[in-house]
Amino acid sequence: MPHRLTTRLLLVRHAESLANAAERLQGSGNDPLTSRGEEQAHQLGAWLQTYGFRIQALFSSPLRRAHQTAAIIGAALGLPVQTRPGLREIGIGTLEGTDMATWRATIKHGTYTPCQGGESPYDFVERALGTLHGLLAANEGRTILIVTHGAVISAALAYWVDRNTLRWSHYATTQNTAVSELLFGERIELVRYNDTSHLAEKLVF
Numbered sequence: 001m002p003h004r005l006t007t008r009l010l011l012v013r014h015a016e017s018l019a020n021a022a023e024r025l026q027g028s029g030n031d032p033l034t035s036r037g038e039e040q041a042h043q044l045g046a047w048l049q050t051y052g053f054r055i056q057a058l059f060s061s062p063l064r065r066a067h068q069t070a071a072i073i074g075a076a077l078g079l080p081v082q083t084r085p086g087l088r089e090i091g092i093g094t095l096e097g098t099d100m101a102t103w104r105a106t107i108k109h110g111t112y113t114p115c116q117g118g119e120s121p122y123d124f125v126e127r128a129l130g131t132l133h134g135l136l137a138a139n140e141g142r143t144i145l146i147v148t149h150g151a152v153i154s155a156a157l158a159y160w161v162d163r164n165t166l167r168w169s170h171y172a173t174t175q176n177t178a179v180s181e182l183l184f185g186e187r188i189e190l191v192r193y194n195d196t197s198h199l200a201e202k203l204v205f
Helices: 035-051 062-077 100-108 119-140 150-161 163-173
Strands: 007-013 057-060 081-083 143-148 180-182 187-195
Touching: 007 119, 007 150, 035 062, 057 062, 062 081, 062 143, 119 143, 119 150, 150 163, 150 180, 150 187
Parallel strands: 007 143, 057 081, 057 143
Antiparallel strands: 007 180, 180 187
């Protein structure tokens, strides 16, 4: 059996958006970054330059907050941003734009349904993980960085680390521009989770 090449996957949550700053739910909303978010992305780009990852490809969700983050990182690393629709955040329909307290109450009482105009959690996991699997298969043996959203990262880590996507809430505290790193070789190894060591203290959200 041929030796499997080791692939390094860096998952990055987008920088702070206007909705993040206002503590509003986003889903498929398309808010831009705040000035603080832009600074977060610049600090991450500088850190990636010096850390020695040797990133070979950069992918992003098409939503503005993620793509802006990726563009700043790409400028620092000299890499083009490759957009993948499957990396976008879960759509939550009529709940988009509401405050976080409303979302927490909805989840706590189990009242969220796709009938509210949102995306089925099952459909979301299928398209997000399907996209990630495709990128890994196409980039075996390389180091790739993906700028995406909290729910995508949560689903990915629950699947690869816990082998159970129902445990996504265990990874639901990812901060803006936090880096989570996975190695895919003979086994899957979680190297870092929710790492914001690249940020000045005032920029940790």
